[in-house]
Amino acid sequence: MEAVDLETKRAGDNQLHDLEKAAGDEVVSGGDAKRPRKGNDGYHAMELDDEDEEEVGPHECFEMYRKEWILMYGKNDAASFYKPTGLRPMRHTDGPLLPSFAIHMDAMEVFFVKVARLTGGLQWPLDVYGDVADSLLELTGPSRAVVLLDEPIFEIDLKVKCEGSSSSSEDKVLCLDYFGYNNIAYHGTSSYAITEEVSSESCAMEFRFTHLKRCVEATITAHITSESGSFSARFTARTTSIGEDVVLLDSQGREVAVAEDGEVMLQRHVVVVEEQGELVLGMEAMLLGGDAAESTGVSQKLSYYARSALRSIAYFEIGSIRIKMLVAWSLLH
Structure with a gap:
């Protein structure tokens, strides 16, 4: 990691x-x-x-x-x-107003x-x-x-x-x-x-x-938004203040599981980021089942500045496959 x-x-x-x-x-x-x-x-x-x-x-x-x-x-x-726990993530992601007791913790x-x-x-x-x-x-x-x-x-x-x-x-x-x-x-x-x-x-x-x-809480989801295909991948998350990865999913060379609606089935979804920090998502992936030219691995990173609420979106690409990485931000209490 x-x-x-x-x-x-x-x-x-x-x-x-x-x-x-x-x-x-x-x-x-x-x-x-x-x-x-x-x-x-x-x-x-x-x-x-x-x-x-x-x-x-x-x-x-x-x-x-x-x-x-x-x-x-x-x-x-x-x-x-x-x-x-009965408490769920994204408790203060959506407004219109944030409660006064929701803070950085x-x-x-x-x-x-x-x-x-x-x-x-x-x-x-x-x-x-x-x-x-x-x-x-x-x-x-x-x-x-x-x-x-x-x-x-x-x-x-x-x-x-x-x-x-x-x-x-x-x-x-x-x-x-x-x-x-x-x-x-x-x-x-x-x-x-x-x-x-x-x-x-x-x-x-x-x-x-x-x-x-x-910190703020960051809830991460991944969805395929273009044509689908078989691929293996390792998805990670980290903050720039601590140089170590949280592994969200590692298929270890096997095909990544994708739901009918296109959601990539991550094993971990929730990380935390300092209020002035930056979240970096990483992906190492390879297409499966194609010819040798298509099997070349890709390594990509996406950066998000921490927010107190709402959502941030960026995209990974593996050949013709486009993956939307959505981060929902929330204060804590």
Whole structure:
């Protein structure tokens, strides 16, 4: 997930190194789920109380974490822990007037989640929700901007299907854990990226995300507006302040799925951009099924300046195929 010209808001390489180090110090393990208490005092106390007891494993820790979240925020409804948010994107895209409570806010962007190392005798490919042939896991969310009000929590619950097993009870735990990012402790004015690693008995997971300052939400859709055809493609999005890509879709050489109405079926739609920032969409594509001359790959980029509302449109072209890239802008609250 890589490069374009950077117009960074950071002072330089040394300052960036310091920022990343500080950010790493602010990532905490434990705490109330999804909305942790400041300082995570409850979980530290719980761990100390149990020191003289039998050692608590990852299953027990995750279950305590889940139950406390359900008790505090889920109204004792166990299913609420797994329910997606009911809030949708594009809440303030269309006027005629924007509400006074809709503003620019700090937000999180997740670049990737990957299995950095395998241990415990596991080898590639893994059968995790279908075959995972390499370390990078495909992300399909979030469905709206992740606003940094309370401290966000990452939850990891991955299992590997063991060869010859006939039931889920025989699956091997790849990683079962959670960690939080203490955004409240960061008072800087620059956006910055963070890498966090979580280790288990079977693997080490790597998470790459960023804290973006004073953002708007950008919801991206793609539609074919001219004659259709088969093509493979990789669509990406990035801000010029952080030189890393969010992968919207990577067909990995296979034909891109297109709906009957011409919509390109992106896996991710929502990103965030600083209020004075610039969104850059990228496409690397190749026509399929034609002669060698038509199979030449194309690489294109589109730039959009951030807006507080309404929509921006630009076009990619692959041979005779024209793809409308529409960005719907919205303030946050």
